[in-house]
Amino acid sequence: MKKLARLKRLAGAVRARYHDPNRATYMVMRIVNYTNVCVAQCDYCAFYVLPNQDGGYVLSREDVFAKIDELVEFGGDLVAFNGGFNPRLPLDYYCDLFASVRERYGERVEFYALTVAEFVFLADRARLTYTDAAARLREAGVHWITGGGSEILTEDFRARHAKWKYTVTDYFEAQRAIVEAGLQTTATMVIGFDETLDERLEHLVRTRDFQDETRGLFSFLCWTYKPYGTAFGLDNVKHIRTSVLTQNEEAFRALDYGADDFDLPIEDEVTQKAGATIDLDLEALLRIPRRLGYEVEYRRAERPAALTSN
Numbered sequence: 169m170k171k172l173a174r175l176k177r178l179a180g181a182v183r184a185r186y187h188d189p190n191r192a193t194y195m196v197m198r199i200v201n202y203t204n205v206c207v208a209q210c211d212y213c214a215f216y217v218l219p220n221q222d223g224g225y226v227l228s229r230e231d232v233f234a235k236i237d238e239l240v241e242f243g244g245d246l247v248a249f250n251g252g253f254n255p256r257l258p259l260d261y262y263c264d265l266f267a268s269v270r271e272r273y274g275e276r277v278e279f280y281a282l283t284v285a286e287f288v289f290l291a292d293r294a295r296l297t298y299t300d301a302a303a304r305l306r307e308a309g310v311h312w313i314t315g316g317g318s319e320i321l322t323e324d325f326r327a328r329h330a331k332w333k334y335t336v337t338d339y340f341e342a343q344r345a346i347v348e349a350g351l352q353t354t355a356t357m358v359i360g361f362d363e364t365l366d367e368r369l370e371h372l373v374r375t376r377d378f379q380d381e382t383r384g385l386f387s388f389l390c391w392t393y394k395p396y397g398t399a400f401g402l403d404n405v406k407h408i409r410t411s412v413l414t415q416n417e418e419a420f421r422a423l424d425y426g427a428d429d430f431d432l433p434i435e436d437e438v439t440q441k442a443g444a445t446i447d448l449d450l451e452a453l454l455r456i457p458r459r460l461g462y463e464v465e466y467r468r469a470e471r472p473a474a475l476t477s478n
């Protein structure tokens with residue numbers, strides 16, 4: 169218990185360097201799973217189907233617009249696109265989709281275009297360098313490519329569970345190109361597989377080193393958050409986000425351990441298929457951090473400062 173209390177104190181001290189200790193920010197968002205067809209075959213995934221299997225889908229532009237319109241009605245303004253490694257979707261599908269979303273919603277809605285994992289697949293399939301692929305997406309109106317799909321960033325973990333997804337070297341090379349293209353990115357981590365504590369630590373150290381080198385990470389989100397190590401281990405990342413999507417009301421306890429921000433998602437098929445439940449009573453959810461003593465404030469999904477002159 170003493171260690172936990174010490175950790176809480178240290179995490180709170182780091183949080184206070186960047187944020188008001190009694191305040192937490194949040195966003196209302198929707199994850200739009202544009203396709204469930206995937207060839208990566210990660211062994212922990214309940215979401216994908218292979219290209220020739222029944223049940224595969226690709227959302228049309230109209231489907232996507234309908235989902236975004238619903239989000240806006242809900243009071244949200246952040247969309248995160250997340251799908252599978254679908255070999256039938258060319259780069260133009262993504263560029264057209266993102267350009268049409270930007271054209272229709274302008275600055276009213278911000279979107280996380282892809283995860284770094286999908287970006288790696290997309291660039292390889294289009295036979296483009298990461299630099300050129302990032303430039304094409306930026307031209308299509310993309311501002312953000314997030315660090316999703318990282319799970320645990322060690323080569324051993326990847327070989328055990330997701331050997332066709334990417335190598336860790338590729339992952340960081342792609343993320344560096346994203347930052348250098350002037351796009352914004354984030355870091356994530358998913359725990360609770362069979363990873364060892366050393367592997368978790370390696371993931372955190374690599375993330376921290378990447379941030380020291382690039383200063384490109386806006387936030388760090390740990391799914392199935394456990395407080396040890398994460399918050400104060402990444403004291404060079406300004407925003408630590410806690411995952412309501414996977415931890416429901418328990419997620420808010422992370423605010424006492426260094427987290428300062430959270431999303432209220434209204435849909436994510438990937439985690440819902442794996443057992444996550446989404447509570448759409450957002451007011452009831454917000455009462456929980458308030459009861460813990462936090463003033464909560466809506467954070468508008470904004471384009472990165474580096475792109476404000478676009």
Ligand code: SF4
Nearest residue numbers: 206208209210213252
């Ligand atoms: S986790 Fe993502 S990359 Fe892996 S199989 Fe599922 S959809 Fe594909």
